Amino acid sequence: MWKKFALCSVFVILILVVLYGLKYYFTPSDEPLDQNTPVENVVFSYDVSSLSKTCQSQSAMICAVEKAVKCTLNPDFDGCRKARLPKFIFMNDESLGRPTKMSFQAVKVKPLSSDLVEIHTRSTCDGNWFGLCQGYVIYVLVPTKKEGEWRVKDVYAMTE
Numbered sequence: 001m002w003k004k005f006a007l008c009s010v011f012v013i014l015i016l017v018v019l020y021g022l023k024y025y026f027t028p029s030d031e032p033l034d035q036n037t038p039v040e041n042v043v044f045s046y047d048v049s050s051l052s053k054t055c056q057s058q059s060a061m062i063c064a065v066e067k068a069v070k071c072t073l074n075p076d077f078d079g080c081r082k083a084r085l086p087k088f089i090f091m092n093d094e095s096l097g098r099p100t101k102m103s104f105q106a107v108k109v110k111p112l113s114s115d116l117v118e119i120h121t122r123s124t125c126d127g128n129w130f131g132l133c134q135g136y137v138i139y140v141l142v143p144t145k146k147e148g149e150w151r152v153k154d155v156y157a158m159t160e
Contacts, residue, residue: 045103048073061150062106065119065139068152069102072129084151088130097128104137117141117150131157 044056044066051070055063068089071080075090108120118138125133132155140154 099127
């Protein structure tokens with residue numbers, strides 16, 4: 001009898017821990033960035049007609065997100081084809097609603113491992129683009145072969 005009770009208790013605790021972990025992982029946070037994160041808490045805005053070759057940030061991670069945004073606006077922009085971005089960024093079809101203006105604000109940096117980081121953003125755009133430029137958009141970053149540089153490996157959106 002005692003063994004059955006202990007075993008059931010362990011299973012209940014395990015289930016509660018897993019559910020708490022899932023809630024924590026899949027719930028977007030509105031917490032502002034703290035001073036130790038490598039990004040600034042500002043809004044970055046871009047227009048396809050005036051894209052700059054220089055990055056607006058000192059953060060390598062924000063520069064990686066900025067590169068993905070610039071390439072979303074104009075896939076033929078300087079260095080986009082060599083940037084190893086997700087292939088859907090380079091799709092060319094009018095029905096996809098490629099934006100001409102985009103902005104984002106980083107709201108959270110979530111390290112998943114030493115070589116995988118998520119940048120959670122609040123984004124706006126004037127297009128549709130798979131639903132990946134409006135609302136809560138997450139950029140998954142991996143380091144490049146160059147020390148201290150990052151690239152966007154994947155982009156996805158979450159509902160709030």
